[in-house]
Amino acid sequence: MDDFFAARSQMALSLGFHIIYACIGMVMPFFMAVSHFRWLRTHDVVYQNLTKAWSKGVAIFFATGAVSGTMLSFELGLLWPQFMEHAGPIFGMPFSLEGTAFFIEAIALGFFLYGWNRFNPWFHWFTGVVVGISGLASGILVVAANSxxxxxxxxxxxxxxxxxxxxxxxxxxxxxxxxxxxxxIAAFAATGFAVAGVHALMLLRGKNVVFHQRAFAIAAAFGAVAAILQPLSGDFSAKDVAKRQPAKLAAMEALFQTEKPAALVLGGVPDEKNQRVDYAIKVPGMLSFLAHGNFQQEVQGLDRIPRADRPPVLVPHFAFQIMVGLGTFLMAVSALYFFALWRKKAWLRSKWLLRLFVAAIPLGFIAVEAGWTVTEVGRQPWIIYGVMRTRDAVTPMPGIQYSFYVFTAVYLVLSFLVIFLLSRQIQMVPKLYDRPDRPLQPVLA
Incomplete structure (x- = not known):
């Protein structure tokens, strides 16, 4: 493994690991705030205990995200010193503001976790809302730096x-x-379906039905709304990419030759050597419409991009297909869920619908990872698009592969630790019941 490939692999591993915890940290506080609000309005103790259970999950993901995010910031300087030397003064503002949002989130989370029976109830609820807003702002600021x-x-x-x-x-x-x-929106969809799926699994096992029904309803609502909105934001993003980064759009769609009108490619295996796509289904004119809002518009292919400036095609194309395919599946499950709420309430207790949510637990995060793969690999060979090449930004320090091995080990340990803590937290919930069909009893903070 050469140093350049090791540096890119380490950065991909770090981003792929951190983005999952960042998404959950952005979204779960809002689930917590909704259940807390219902506790304050109804004094139903199930909502109180749900809020406390979710707050412990938020704390776990916050700590893990803080560790992985700190490591990521060190890696930027370690692996890409030329990039940081020139780019740091330019896009440092969103990173500095992200640090401010992080500190606000940390303080608010501390107030929330230790504020039970100590603060005014509505002020206590407000601190939980601040956790969500500051976490969301933190994520948006990091995305601004990447954009x-x-x-x-x-x-x-x-x-x-x-x-x-x-x-x-x-x-x-x-x-x-x-x-x-x-x-x-992707973060809300992925986290909503993951959390709803976990509670759906508990419902299928017949454990603590009331508790998990309430939790499932909140998480599924967030996830389903986001999944239905996601194609709209995807269309907005695709049109933006078509204007700013035509090479990335061509790689996503495996469009080797400029076409007018351009067909949308579904599936297929790109053959970069022969400049074609095998085994694909093509929808005439649809790419022109998605990229420019006109079925007859020309879409630029890779043939108009200098060979040295072309991104790889295979990885962005497959990643894009995975993202769109999984997003479509989540949107279909969301439509079924809302139809069940509207006309077929018996479906909400059916095993097949719950199993769909269980199957969807990892799918939103796989789609997020695929989307980031499209964003990062599709930008190559540039680290700053059109200005600095990735190869020119890498550190000259030798032995980066050993750093990659060490960081991989650290992330694996963190992953096992998070899985252990979360499984332990989930297993503790049944202990709060006398019988599975009885409501929870109050739990002290």
């Missing part, structure tokens, strides 16, 4: 120098809005 890499702004690049730096223009670049919306 700058896809759409550089806020500086003039003259003779290899970065001049006239404007941090605000860098933060609010042309890509930040579409990426932020798409990532935020």
């Amino acid at each position: 700058w890499m896809n759409s550089p702004a806020g500086f003039d690049y003259v003779n290899g120098q970065y001049l006239n730096i404007d941090p605000m223009a860098a933060m609010f670049n042309r890509a930040w809005l579409s990426q932020s919306i798409h990532m935020t």
Whole structure:
């Protein structure tokens, strides 16, 4: 393994690990706030205990996300010093604001966890809402920094120098809005389905039915709404990418030749050597419509991109197909769920619907990982699109593969630790019942 590949692999591992915990940390506080609100309004002790159970999960994911995020920040300087030297002063503002949001989130979470029976009940609830808002802001600010890499702004690049730096223009670049919306909705969909699926599994096992029914209803509502909205944000993102990064769109769709009109490619295996896609289903004119809102519009292919500037095709294409396929499945499950709420309430107690949610537990996060793969691999060979190549930014320090091995081991340990803590937390819930069909008794903080 050469150092360049090791550096990219380590960064991919770190981002792939951190994004899961970041998504959960952004979203679960809102589940917690809803159940807490219902406890305050109804004084139903099931909601109180659900809030406390979820707050412990939020604390676990917050701690894990803090560790992985800190490691990620060190890796930027360790692996990509040339990038940080030039880019740091330009897009440092969203990172500094993200640090502020992180500290607010940490303080608010401390207030919430230790504020039971100590604060005014509504102020205590408000601290939980602040946890969610600050976590969401933190995620959006990080995405703003990443979007700058896809759409550089806020500086003039003259003779290899970065001049006239404007941090605000860098933060609010042309890509930040579409990426932020798409990532935020994806986080709600993935986390909503994962949490709902866990509670659906407990319902299938007949354990603590009242508790898990309430939890399932809250999580499924968030996840289903997000999954139905996601195609709209995806369309917004696709049109934005078509304007700013035509090479990425061509790689996503395995569009080797410029077409007018351009067909949408479903599935298929790209053959980069022969510049074609095998075993694909093509929908005439649909890519033109999705990219430009016109069935007859020309879509630029890789043939118009200099060979040295072309991204790889196989990985972005497969990742894009996975993301869209899983998103479509989650949207279909969401439609069934809302139809059940509207006309077929008996379905809500059916095993087949619960099994669909159980099957969907990992799918939202797989789609998130696939989406980030499209974003990062589709930008290659650039680390700053059109300005700095990834190979030029990597550290000259040798032995990066050993760093990759160490970080991999750390992330594996963290993963096992989180799984252990969460499984223990889930197993503790039944101990709060006298019988599975009886409501929870109050639990002290």
